[in-house]
Amino acid sequence: xxxxxxxxxxxxxxxxxxxxxxxxxxxxxxxxxxxxxxxxxxxxxxxxxxxxxxxxxxxxxxxxxxxxxxxxxxxxxxxxxxxxxxxxxxxxxxxxxxxxxxxxxxxxxxxxxxxxxxxxxxxxxxxxxxxxxxxxxxxxxxxxxxxxxxxxxxxxxxxxxxxxxxxxxxxxxxxxxxxxxxxxxxxxxxxxxxxxxxxxxxxxxxxxxxxxxxxxxxxxxxxxxxxxxxxxxxxxxxxxxxxxxxxxxxxxxxxxxxxxxxxxxxxxxxxxxxxxxxxxxxxxxxxxxxxxxxxxxxxxxxxxxxxxxxxxxxxxxxxxxxxxxxxxxxxxxxxxxxx
Amino acid sequence: xxxxxxxxxxxxxxxxxxxxxxxxxxxxxxxxxxxxxxxxxxxxxxxxxxxxxxxxxxxxxxxxxxxxxxxxxxxxxxxxxxxxxxxxxxxxxxxxxxxxxxxxxxxxxxxxxxxxxxxxxxxxxxxxxxxxxxxxxxxxxxxxxxxxxxxxxxxxxxxxxxxxxxxxxxxxxxxxxxxxxxxxxxxxxxxxxxxxxxxxxxxxxxxxxxxxxxxxxxxxxxxxxxxxxxxxxxxxxxxxxxxxxxxxxxxxxxxxxxxxxxxxxxxxxxxxxxxxxxxxxxxxxxxxxxxxxxxxxxxxxxxxxxxxxxxxxxxxxxxxxxxxxxxxxxxxxxxxxxx
DNA sequence: TTGAAAGCGCTAACAC
DNA sequence: GTGTTAGCGCTTTCAA
Numbered sequence: 001x002x003x004x005x006x007x008x009x010x011x012x013x014x015x016x017x018x019x020x021x022x023x024x025x026x027x028x029x030x031x032x033x034x035x036x037x038x039x040x041x042x043x044x045x046x047x048x049x050x051x052x053x054x055x056x057x058x059x060x061x062x063x064x065x066x067x068x069x070x071x072x073x074x075x076x077x078x079x080x081x082x083x084x085x086x087x088x089x090x091x092x093x094x095x096x097x098x099x100x101x102x103x104x105x106x107x108x109x110x111x112x113x114x115x116x117x118x119x120x121x122x123x124x125x126x127x128x129x130x131x132x133x134x135x136x137x138x139x140x141x142x143x144x145x146x147x148x149x150x151x152x153x154x155x156x157x158x159x160x161x162x163x164x165x166x167x168x169x170x171x172x173x174x175x176x177x178x179x180x181x182x183x184x185x186x187x188x189x190x191x192x193x194x195x196x197x198x199x200x201x202x203x204x205x206x207x208x209x210x211x212x213x214x215x216x217x218x219x220x221x222x223x224x225x226x227x228x229x230x231x232x233x234x235x236x237x238x239x240x241x242x243x244x245x246x247x248x249x250x251x252x253x254x255x256x257x258x259x260x261x262x263x264x265x266x267x268x269x270x271x272x273x274x275x276x277x278x279x280x281x282x283x284x285x286x287x288x289x290x291x292x293x294x295x296x297x298x299x300x301x302x303x304x305x306x307x308x309x310x311x312x313x314x315x316x317x318x319x320x321x322x323x324x325x326x327x328x329x330x331x332x333x334x335x336x337x338x339x
Numbered sequence: 340x341x342x343x344x345x346x347x348x349x350x351x352x353x354x355x356x357x358x359x360x361x362x363x364x365x366x367x368x369x370x371x372x373x374x375x376x377x378x379x380x381x382x383x384x385x386x387x388x389x390x391x392x393x394x395x396x397x398x399x400x401x402x403x404x405x406x407x408x409x410x411x412x413x414x415x416x417x418x419x420x421x422x423x424x425x426x427x428x429x430x431x432x433x434x435x436x437x438x439x440x441x442x443x444x445x446x447x448x449x450x451x452x453x454x455x456x457x458x459x460x461x462x463x464x465x466x467x468x469x470x471x472x473x474x475x476x477x478x479x480x481x482x483x484x485x486x487x488x489x490x491x492x493x494x495x496x497x498x499x500x501x502x503x504x505x506x507x508x509x510x511x512x513x514x515x516x517x518x519x520x521x522x523x524x525x526x527x528x529x530x531x532x533x534x535x536x537x538x539x540x541x542x543x544x545x546x547x548x549x550x551x552x553x554x555x556x557x558x559x560x561x562x563x564x565x566x567x568x569x570x571x572x573x574x575x576x577x578x579x580x581x582x583x584x585x586x587x588x589x590x591x592x593x594x595x596x597x598x599x600x601x602x603x604x605x606x607x608x609x610x611x612x613x614x615x616x617x618x619x620x621x622x623x624x625x626x627x628x629x630x631x632x633x634x635x636x637x638x639x640x641x642x643x644x645x646x647x648x649x650x651x652x653x654x655x656x657x658x659x660x661x662x663x664x665x666x667x668x669x670x671x672x673x674x675x676x677x678x
Numbered sequence: 679t680t681g682a683a684a685g686c687g688c689t690a691a692c693a694c
Numbered sequence: 695g696t697g698t699t700a701g702c703g704c705t706t707t708c709a710a
Contacts, residue, residue, distance in 0.1 A: 011464075011487060013703060024681050029705065037679055054485050059462040060408070061703030063399045064686050068705095079424040088418060092445065101459060104443050106431065120440060123398040125350075146393050148350060232630025262630045269632050291571025291601045293608050352687060363697050368689065376695055400687030403702045407689095 012055045021049035032057060063125070072314050073121035073129040074102050077109045077199075081231075081256070082286055083303055084132070087154065090307020091130065098315045100127060109198040115140045122147050128314035134159035135200045150317045152310040155301075156201050157325050166309045166324040170201045173299055173328050174208030177253065177281055180297075180330055182212070185338035186251035186279050188221045189213065192238045192263065193255030195225035202255045205283065209253060222246040226259070235262020243278075250278055257282035257289055260296050264335065268293060280335040285328075295333035302326040351394045360388035371396060402464070411653050412460035412468040413441050416448045416538075420570075420595070421625050422642055423471070426493065429646020430469065437654045439466060448537040454479045461486050467653035473498035474539045489656045491649040494640075495540050496664050505648045505663040509540045512638055512667055513547030516592065516620055519636075519669055521551070524677035525590035525618050527560045528552065531577045531602065532594030534564035541594045544622065548592060561585040565598070574601020582617075589617055596621035596628055599635050603674065607632060619674040624667075634672035641665040 017032075018025040023046055030036045031046040038046075049055075063069045074091060076084045091102050103126065105117035118140050121129065128150040134157075136144070144151045144162050151163040158171050181189060191209070193202055213219060224242050226234040235258065242249060254260035260282025267274050274280060274294065282289075285300035309324050356371075357364040362385055369375045370385040377385075388394075402408045413430060415423045430441050442465070444456035457479050460468065467489040473496075475483070483490045483501050490502040497510050520528060530548065532541055552558060563581050565573045574597065581588060593599035599621025606613050613619060613633065621628075624639035648663050 015703085025703090026681060026705085027679085030680090033705090035705095039679060042679080054481055056458060056461045056482060056486075058464060058703055060399055060402045060464055061686090062705070064403050064688085065703075065705040067686065069399070079418060079427060080421070082419070082421070085418040085424075088445075106427075119395060122395045125397060125399060142393055143395060147395075230626040230629040232627050234630075236630055265630070265632060287569040288571050290569040291573075291575055291604070293604060354687085364687090365689080365698080366696055369696090372689090374689095378695060381695080397687055400702090401689070403704085404687075404689040406702065 011058075012053055013058070014055075016053060017046065017050045017055050020053055021045045069125050069127055070100050071124060071126040072100050072102050072311070073105065073118075073124075073126045073131075075105045075107060075114060075117055075121070075129065075131040077107050077132055079104075079106055081258070082288070083284055083301065086303040087132075087307040087310075090304040090309075091311045092307075094308045094311035095315065100311075100315060102130075102311075109196055111137050111140075111198065118143055128152070128317065130154055130310045130314065133200055134161060134165065135198075136162075150314050152313050154306050154310045156204070157323060158204055161321065161323060164310075164313050164318075164322045164324075166306050166313065166322075166326070168302055168306075168326050168328050169208075170204035171208035171211075173283070174205035174210075175212040176208075176330060177205075177283075177299060178209045178212035178216075180332065180336060181251055181253070181279065181281065182216050182218070184275075184279065184336050187218060188246075188249050189218065189251040189253060190222040190224070190242050190246060190249045191220050191253050191255070192224045192235070192242065192259060193226075194259075195227045205255065221249055231256065231258035232262040232265070235259030235264075236266040237262075239263035239266045243272075252278065252280050254280070254282045257284045257286045257296060257298055260298070261288065261292055264292060264294060264296050275335045275337050279338065285331060289333070294335060295331075297333040297336035298331050299328045300331060302328055350397075351392055352397070353394075355392060356385065356389045356394050359392055360384045408464050408466055409439050410463060410465040411439050411441050411650070412444065412457075412463075412465045412470075414444045414446060414453060414456055414460070414468065414470040416446050416471055418443075418445055420597070421627070422623055422640065425642040426471075426646040426649075429643040430650045431646075433647045433650035434654065439650075439654060441469075441650075448535055450476050450479075450537065457482055467491070467656065469493055469649045469653065472539060473500060473504065474537075475501075489653050491652050493645050493649045495543070496662060497543055500660065500662060503649075503652050503657075503661045503663075505645050505652065505661075505665070507641055507645075507665050507667050508547075509543040510547035510550075512622070513544035513549075514551040515547075515669060516544075516622075516638060517548045517551035517555075519671065519675060520590050520592070520618065520620065521555050521557070523614075523618065523675055526557060527585075527588050528557065528590040528592060529561040529563070529581050529585060529588045530559050530592050530594070531563045531574070531581065531598060532565075533598075534566045544594065560588055570595065570597035571601040571604070574598030574603075575605040576601075578602035578605045582611075591617065591619050593619070593621045596623045596625045596635060596637055599637070600627065600631055603631060603633060603635050614674045614676050618677065624670060628672070633674060634670075636672040636675035637670050638667045639670060641667055 014025045017028045028046050031043050107114040130152045132155050153161045153165045155167045157167045224238045281297040285298050289296050353364045356367045367385050370382050446453040454476050469491045471494050492500045492504045494506045496506045563577045620636040624637050628635050
């Protein structure tokens with residue numbers, strides 16, 4: 001089946017609407033933007049002509065003339081792990097009333113890619129930028145700092161922001177989780193996570209975690225890393241590997257809820273007493289956990305709230321830098337209580 | 340903690356680079372775009388000056404002058420259900436070599452929102468548009484048809500495309516699944532899905548499904564709908580409700596894999612014989628299924644491939660409309676074999 | 679309330 | 695190989 005491509009005739013301009021309505025381009029522009037005073041009859045004529053023609057304004061020309069762009073760049077590492085979509089929801093929600101529009105760029109945790117995404121976005125002269133993390137290449141930081149627009153780094157606050165920051169302390173989150181685990185009586189603790197050299201937040205959680213263990217005179221008894229593939233499946237496999245290699249282990253700390261969920265399903269299937277024989281905990285507080293046979297202990301990463309606050313900062317464009325620290329809540333669930 | 344916002348001094352233009360390097364604006368422009376012949380020394384001078392100043396080109400001005408925009412609009416209903424992120428992956432992957440950049444807009448399955456997202460995107464004069472589904476408001480269709488750029492409607496091919504289309508027949512997918520279920524010996528079949536008046540694809544699958552049932556002299560013995568919340572949890576709850584209300588049911592067809600997974604976990608926890616006493620099937624072929632204790636029957640929706648093909652069409656901008664039908668594969672897993 | 683002129687920062691087209 | 699000129703389609707500013 002084929003039919004001709006839409007005909008490439010002349011794209012409509014203000015001039016076309018002006019001619020069709022018998023009103024000057026300037027007045028047409030005013031009507032279309034709801035600016036200034038335009039008499040009701042003129043307004044009606046213009047609107048009718050624009051509608052009839054199917055006129056769509058050219059924002060490129062508009063932006064160049066007005067030096068104003070209603071776009072907000074959002075740079076995130078990934079869309080596929082269910083944490084950033086929720087951040088996006090918070091951002092969209094908050095931007096919705098303001099006339100600003102988010103534009104998403106994905107870096108796949110690659111610093112080079114991040115740099116080019118930032119460059120590309122800045123070249124469209126957005127009104128603000130929201131970027132995941134505090135770690136960026138020197139060039140990226142320089143571009144952002146020079147851009148003359150509000151920059152909000154999100155998710156993390158353990159570091160030096162370029163301008164504004166909204167997030168949680170992952171270092172402290174790791175520490176807190178370790179303290180809860182130790183308090184519950186577990187002593188032979190293993191870590192299971194992604195092998196992601198550029199996931200600085202996961203790394204900081206692990207650092208905080210080990211720091212708190214050390215303070216209690218403990219160290220990890222084992223650890224296991226993965227990359228790629230179905231997180232749920234990897235969670236199962238890694239859990240099997242650790243239990244096999246280190247049978248005395250009594251707690252498994254996962255770097256995210258998906259692999260934690262895989263581990264939980266595995267333990268339940270094996271008939272392992274959770275949380276009696278082995279305790280489990282993840283990170284993120286994803287909605288999926290609500291549907292599991294048992295509630296995995298986790299820590300809410302405040303994703304929605306981070307998105308909202310970041311968008312608010314962009315919308316307000318405050319004169320001074322803000323750093324908003326949010327505080328994740330430990331959700332003990334049913335997998336961290338030592339009987 | 341506060342510090343001054345980046346200083347809002349004059350944004351750099353080609354002119355600044357021109358002055359700093361002692362080369363005309365035009366030649367600077369040529370160097371920065373790798374266009375035409377520029378001598379090596381001139382080129383080096385320009386690059387050095389641009390780098391030293393931290394110049395970022397203004398694409399708004401560039402696009403206006405060249406009448407060329409390297410953006411591709413992608414309009415999708417949602418980012419949170421793990422089907423569209425994979426489509427996006429296919430799109431990005433394919434666009435990566437071409438100099439084109441995807442820009443995402445999310446509609447939340449709301450036709451009004453879709454209309455405004457389309458309008459907003461077209462006003463940036465993108466090189467092409469990729470849109471989920473074949474059902475759009477008359478105004479949306481008109482705008483797209485008039486835009487004079489390649490339009491690719493994705494996911495579905497049961498209907499009249501505006502220009503190009505890439506997708507599967509959901510009607511047929513539903514039919515095929517019903518046939519497989521009937522062939523396996525199940526007779527008392529229930530449907531569980533989202534209450535989404537605007538999820539036309541889920542609706543078409545159900546129609547095809549019921550059509551095939553009717554052809555075999557069967558009808559659904561029960562059905563259950565939900566909206567919002569954790570899909571995994573909803574899957575559990577709906578499954579419990581149906582089993583309770585209609586104990587004779589012997590097959591549960593879910594409109595997506597997440598609620599199917601919830602149902603599967605529920606049945607296994609209840610000690611129900613799956614697939615002997617009750618069979619189960621979902622839709623989408625999400626990666627998550629790999630990590631479940633048993634493999635849920637499903638149908639791969641060809642998400643990655645759809646993204647790739649759609650991007651290819653945009654990149655090639657063929658003169659005639661193309662409709663690419665993809666064929667989903669039934670993945671019987673371990674929940675559809677009647678013993 | 680409406681219109682005319684100038685120009686946003688860049689690139690196409692043409693000269694040299 | 696490099697420079698000059700003239701816009702791209704809109705909005706700002708100012709005048710009427």
